[in-house]
Amino acid sequence: MLIRTRRSWELPESAATPESVWMNRRDWLKGAGLAGLGLAASSLAPAAALAAIGGYPFPRNGAYSLDRAVTDEEMATTYTNFYEFGSSKNIWKKTKRMQTDPWAATIDGMVESAMTLDAEALVSAMGGFEERLYRHRCVEAWAMAVPWSGVPLANLLKVAKPTAGAKYIRMETFLDPKVAPGQKQAWYPWPYVEGLTIEEAQNELSFLATGIYGKPLPNQNGAPIRLVTPWKYGFKGIKSIRRFTFTDQRPVSFWEQLAGNEYGFWANVNPNVPHPRWSQATERMLGSDDRVPTLLFNGYRDEVEYLYAGLPVRDARELYY
Numbered sequence: 001m002l003i004r005t006r007r008s009w010e011l012p013e014s015a016a017t018p019e020s021v022w023m024n025r026r027d028w029l030k031g032a033g034l035a036g037l038g039l040a041a042s043s044l045a046p047a048a049a050l051a052a053i054g055g056y057p058f059p060r061n062g063a064y065s066l067d068r069a070v071t072d073e074e075m076a077t078t079y080t081n082f083y084e085f086g087s088s089k090n091i092w093k094k095t096k097r098m099q100t101d102p103w104a105a106t107i108d109g110m111v112e113s114a115m116t117l118d119a120e121a122l123v124s125a126m127g128g129f130e131e132r133l134y135r136h137r138c139v140e141a142w143a144m145a146v147p148w149s150g151v152p153l154a155n156l157l158k159v160a161k162p163t164a165g166a167k168y169i170r171m172e173t174f175l176d177p178k179v180a181p182g183q184k185q186a187w188y189p190w191p192y193v194e195g196l197t198i199e200e201a202q203n204e205l206s207f208l209a210t211g212i213y214g215k216p217l218p219n220q221n222g223a224p225i226r227l228v229t230p231w232k233y234g235f236k237g238i239k240s241i242r243r244f245t246f247t248d249q250r251p252v253s254f255w256e257q258l259a260g261n262e263y264g265f266w267a268n269v270n271p272n273v274p275h276p277r278w279s280q281a282t283e284r285m286l287g288s289d290d291r292v293p294t295l296l297f298n299g300y301r302d303e304v305e306y307l308y309a310g311l312p313v314r315d316a317r318e319l320y321y
């Protein structure tokens with residue numbers, strides 16, 4: 001099989017992680033390879049896999065365009081939220097000690113194919129690399145517009161093959177207080193956790209990003225893989241993901257556990273529902289002092305409104321915070 005000869009499928013020789021948590025290349029191909037994955041041959045094509053590793057910048061998907069200027073690259077990569085490294089926005093230098101290659105990523109829970117594999121092998125198996133311009137709206141009311149590179153999250157389901165009862169994907173960030181000093185602060189419920197319904201994960205907008213501004217993600221923006229859900233407040237976009245667990249239980253996210261009345265599960269951007277401590281009607285674009293109106297679903301209403309139409313809206317706050 002051609003794919004066996006391609007180096008891009010090899011997990012790094014230098015993997016320092018204990019053997020037991022890794023599947024070596026041969027086992028991975030045997031256990032979850034072309035046939036086992038049930039993927040179309042095209043999505044596992046060696047050329048695509050090679051492009052996944054060396055292909056930046058990926059072709060831009062013109063379906064995702066913007067009504068505003070792209071945020072300055074330096075701004076978006078130096079003003080970041082990554083509480084594992086501290087609660088200030090200026091933590092980008094501290095993230096440099098994080099070792100992101102190799103990076104063991106685990107898929108488990110209610111799936112046919114539980115596996116641990118390198119993040120690069122995972123996104124290569126998912127396939128569909130492209131660049132998209134997306135708005136980003138932090139719940140704190142700052143906003144940006146950036147080009148993400150990566151793959152549709154929907155493609156994760158083709159790799160993991162969730163079983164019939166699975167309703168949610170729970171995602172978890174790495175846990176290593178030696179690398180991430182913020183994780184020594186025991187009052188936070190580490191590791192950072194987020195979750196989506198399976199339907200949300202299958203929405204065309206849900207994206208697993210590996211890059212930004214046409215290059216691999218810098219650590220501070222969530223290397224090597226992070227979630228991007230542009231119709232939701234930014235805290236849903238969990239960084240540096242280690243584990244994807246398919247479950248029938250609604251995950252309790254990091255911020256929900258800390259303050260569930262302020263940061264709920266759905267977290268859809270809604271200018272009409274104020275945060276308990278501030279208005280969400282407007283936002284400040286990074287690099288500017290001007291405020292611009294915030295849009296329902298952050299401007300992605302047409303793409304996502306159907307996801308919430310059938311929900312029992314017991315409480316608008318639950319739906320939109």
Ligand SMILES: Nc1nc2c(c(=O)[nH]1)N[C@H]1C(S)=C(S)[C@@H](COP(=O)(O)O)O[C@H]1N2
Pocket residue numbers: 076079080081082083084137138139173192220221222233234235236237238239240
């Ligand atoms: N693991 C982890 N993921 C995280 C965060 C975090 O503190 N830890 N912050 C979130 C918040 S509040 C926002 S607004 C975005 C910010 O992404 P950016 O720093 O790449 O702009 O990341 C989200 N993902």
Ligand SMILES: [Mo]
Pocket residue numbers: 081137138139140233234235
């Ligand atoms: Mo945020």
